[in-house]
Amino acid sequence: MKLMHSPASPFVRKVMVTLIETGQLEDVERVNVATSPIATDAELASANPVGKIPALIRENGPTLYDSRVICRFLDARAEAGLYPEKRIWDTLTLEATADGLTDAAVAIVYEERFRPKEHVSMDWIEGQWAKVSRALDALETRWMSHLNGPLDMGQIAVGCGLGYLDFRHDVRSWRTGREGLSAWFEKFGQRESMLATKPG
Missing domain, CATH: 1.20.1050.10 (Glutathione S-transferase Yfyf (Class Pi); Chain A, domain 2)
Structure with missing residues (x-):
């Protein structure tokens, strides 16, 4: 999997913390993206039509975006119980x-x-x-x-x-x-x- 990523984003951080807490950090390649509300990165736009990070590109299945969706997916994948x-x-x-x-x-x-x-x-x-x-x-x-x-x-x-x-x-x-x-x-x-x- 690939995570469209910018370390300054608090929503990316939320996903990164989840990856660490659930032991999945090594399963995800991080792709740094420079984007803004008025100049969307082309690669990001192809992954997420609304042009926001984070976006999680999966090998099998559509790209996931919005931190809540990604974190829920990661929690389910690891059966970590972060949504009790x-x-x-x-x-x-x-x-x-x-x-x-x-x-x-x-x-x-x-x-x-x-x-x-x-x-x-x-x-x-x-x-x-x-x-x-x-x-x-x-x-x-x-x-x-x-x-x-x-x-x-x-x-x-x-x-x-x-x-x-x-x-x-x-x-x-x-x-x-x-x-x-x-x-x-x-x-x-x-x-x-x-x-x-x-x-x-």
Whole structure:
């Protein structure tokens, strides 16, 4: 299999952490891709018509894309139990919360990086950050018992999302007022899979 890949992408990181945690890293060749919302890499576009990473090219079967689809496939392939049936809806909702947080954080970077400076909307940026902030508050107030439970995909998604905030939005000081989430991330970030995939 081949993974269309960019190490700075938090969604690629989510897949990479999953590969490490499920013991499948050596099964996947990583193909670095330079792409953007306004200049899609041709090889990536042929694998994923919407031109986004990650995309997992399989030898038998169509290419898989969207990190949630890829991670679900990898978990099933390894029978790793990262989507535990007993708490599947909680796990999926936590993963969706983390991915929504990350989507909004990426959107801020895109607004600042790809839109002409005179057209950058601070109102839009702050609206995106409000989504991030609400998600962080929900994690702090509603999800700590789940985060402190057995490893699942919700936790991996949260860890990668918070790592992206540190990487691209450290000036926002997301930890302030969220001591439980901050302490959890300090511990989770020391996992081998997280250290091996930390952007920098």
